[in-house]
Amino acid sequence: MEKKKKREPHMAAATLFLLQLLPIALALNQEGLYLLQAKHGLEDPLNALADWNPRDPSPCNWTGVRCTAGDQPSVTGVDLTNFSLAGTFPNALCRLPNLSFLSLSFNYINSSFPDSSLLPCSALTHLDLSQNFLSGPLPSAAASLPLLRHLDLMGNSFSGSIPSSFASFPSLQVLSLTANNLNGTIPPFLGNISTLRQLNLSYNPFAPGHIPTTIANLTNLEVLWLAGCSLVGDIPPAIGRLQKLINLDLSENFLSGVIPDSLSGLSSLVQIELYNNSLTGRFPAGLSNLTTLRRIDASINHISGPIPDDVFSIPLLENLHLFQNQLNGSVPITAAMAGNLTELRLFGNQLTGPLPADLGANSQLRILDLSDNQLSGEIPRGVCNGGTLRELLLIDNHFSGGLPPGLGQCRSLTRVRLRKNQLSGELPVGMWGLPHVWLLELSDNSFSGTITPDIAGAANLSKLLIDKNQFTGIIPPEISFLSKLYELTANDNQLTGPLPESLGKLEQLGQLDLHNNEISGELPVEIQSWKKLTLLNLANNNLTGGIPAVLGNLPVLNYLDLSGNSLTGEIPVQLQNLKLNQFNLSNNHLSGDIPPMLRNEAYRTSFLGNPGLCWDLSGLCSGSSVIHLKSFKFSWLLRAIFLFAAFIIIAGFALFYYKHRIIKTAKEQDKSKWILTSFHKLPFSDFAILHSLEEDNVIGSGASGKVYKVVLAGGEVAAVKKIWRTTKRVESDPRNQAADDAFEAEVATLGKIRHKNIVKLLCCCVHRDCKLLVYEFMANGSLGDFLHSSKARFLDWQTRYKIAIDAAEGLCYLHHDCVPPIVHRDVKSNNILLDSEFRAKVSDFGVAKVVEGFDKGTRSMSVIAGSCGYIAPEYAYTLRVNEKSDIYSFGVVILELVTGKRPVAPEYGEKDLVKWVSGVIQLKGAEHVIDPGLDLCHREEIAGMLEIGLKCTSSLPINRPSMRRVVKMLLEVGGERTMKSWPREGKLSPYYEDERSVNLGIQ
The missing domain is CATH 1.10.510.10 (Transferase(Phosphotransferase) domain 1)
Known part of the structure; x- marks a missing residue:
């Protein structure tokens, strides 16, 4: 009786809605009316259901609606996937008597999910509510649907534990609860769903727990996806009983122990994903029995010992990822016989010895990454025989000898990284001009030869890193064809000749580092086109001539080093326009005055070894070609200037003293009431800050206060944030309380943080009516x-x-x-x-x-x-x-x-x-x-x-x-x-x- 009363309001609302439609929907059948009622409770911002017309006799031609054939069709499916629908779950859909398929995935349904919503859907076989905003506990009534085979609730906000009723699904084949907020642990009773083929529970915040051994009872299971489920302990060997398993994914957990040998009995496996755990022991042998296995990923673990020889004998093996483990020994010779191998990633281990001579010769190898090991010997000659190699990454090993000639014809390459090896000789013919390479890194080897004009063909090259080698010859003019070149690093070589004028065509150039070479000639004025250049290092070459004034027009240049050359003439005044972090013109033959804005202590060491330069901070230098102090002709003028300057200094001192007394009277009368708390060593006092809090120094204002730029006596610059207070008297004012809370939060947070990417709080100053936070100054603002x-x-x-x-x-x-x-x-x-x-x-x-x-x-x-x-x-x-x-x-x-x-x-x-x-x-x-x-x-x-x-x-x-x-x-x-x-x-x-x-x- 009570249940009947509870239904009455819903029935009354439904009856009222149907009565409202009655004048225009006399021809529409009952199922159509149920669908309109469902639409009525949804928001449809894209108007995706515009063709749901109440004047139609049947809904079978409506968007997303599927019906049976025949004279009296009945609705069997509703698919409203990705229509941006919002609102609550449309209960009216479950009144469709023959509805077997329902998908509302990728929408914005944002309600909880009462069990009663699903009870009428007795004909459902497929229910997909994934990627919505559904919340609350999982619908335990779903297990009561007798025909349900597919249940997908992934990507919602369901919380709590998996209900015990889920143990009793009569015919469920797919259960996907991935990416919700489920807690508790993975329950053993899921092993009772004997019909299950897919179990997807990944990426839920489960409490740490073990993999239930009862999962081994799911003998029909094809997909077991438990990634990111906070799993701990061992992988149960009983998993070896899942003979139909195709995909095993236990990645991103906290699993420990060894990989069980029983995996070699999973004859249907296509993919094993165990990466990012804490697995130990040796990688198991015997996987060569798995005739369907294509992909293995056990990277980022603590697996040790050698790589088993037979792993490369897996008939269909395509990808082997064992990087970032503790593997030792050599790469098995059987790796050269893996005919389907496309990706081999073994970087970050302790592998030694040479590579198999025929590695890559018998396969369509696309990616070879063996970086950060101790491998030696030559790079296999046939590594690109298949013509598909895209990435060759051998950083930080002990490879020696020359590069295989075939690499010069390997037009599929996009990245080559061979840094820090012992490779030598000239690059193979054609390698400078490979058309798809965007990163060519040969740094820190012993390569020789020249950069050939073939480089004009490297149309996609963005980074050319060839520093610390023995390259000779000139930089060819054809380098101008590299329109995408951003970084050219070729320091510590033996390059000669002038910089080609064609370099000016490289408008994308951001970094040019050619220091420690033998480059000669003058700096080309064409460098004015390098509007994106941030670093220019031409130190320790044989450059002559003057410094081009156009260098000062490069808008983002912050690193300039031209030291150790034979540059002459004056320093262009335009260099004052640059905001330089690193600046060095030392050891040249420059003369004349240093531009005024560069004549400060920050650049004291930037001009050493230039006898003709005027450095004196006053601008009056005994060696200056501009001003000759010994000339009697100007002595009277100098005396007058000195007398006038002395007068100005005395007058300024008097004015400063007068202002100082006023400020001291106004601001220091409560000196004893200021409290300064410092978090770093301070080269200034609190009153040096207080004296600078003037409106002319305001650089920002926000909800919590004003920010001042303060230049202190020693040249230090700081940003001072003054926290707002609405009144000096009413301490209970909630706005004052909010300001106090903000101040305390910022001090408590920043005071203990030391990180290069968090603004540094130098100190705070507290007074009864004023609170100040002093930060390091950030010159470019927000x-x-x-x-x-x-x-x-x-x-x-x-x-x-x-x-x-x-x-x-x-x-x-x-x-x-x-x-x-x-x-x-x-x-x-x-x-x-x-x-x-x-x-x-x-x-x-x-x-x-x-x-x-x-x-x-x-x-x-x-x-x-x-x-x-x-x-x-x-x-x-x-x-x-x-x-x-x-x-x-x-x-x-x-x-x-x-x-x-x-x-x-x-x-x-x-x-x-x-x-x-x-x-x-x-x-x-x-x-x-x-x-x-x-x-x-x-x-x-x-x-x-x-x-x-x-x-x-x-x-x-x-x-x-x-x-x-x-x-x-x-x-x-x-x-x-x-x-x-x-x-x-x-x-x-x-x-x-x-x-x-x-x-x-x-x-």
């Missing part, structure tokens, strides 16, 4: 101000990428290396500051929160913190804070860097940047969201970073990568392609200079 102004033209792609890396490493430190972790809660482009070299640092910790371990769940905040356009969707309505909120906000910053657009703008309508980017990509493609000011020669890198931004801004928190993974992905995508597809994120490789240990820069 990323937001720089990016969304006319100055954005100075932010080329390489600079934007570097900024993203810097900011990501700062946030990674907060999330993963602080104890306890810290959530920033207001990540945005205006809180990422840039110094004079465009190094980025995270700032403004006024709303940061310490979280006692993210693995213990989230904490609820009483108010929303953050900025419009950056707030994660779940944060806005749940107030639950964890690191995923920061990751969403950082994803918005990445999208800003890629698109050049603000997070909110009128052009988006009611959308924000995230939704605008997603919509444009879906309708037009990714190229339509990229900032038109960016050079598309970096198209692949930009696309990769765009994809990272979209991952970070996933509507489902569980789908967002951790900041540690974001850093790794950014390192890999920045001109260094990822090793696996994007869902397999987070793997390390030696592709980046220091990736082997990923130093996050803790100071």
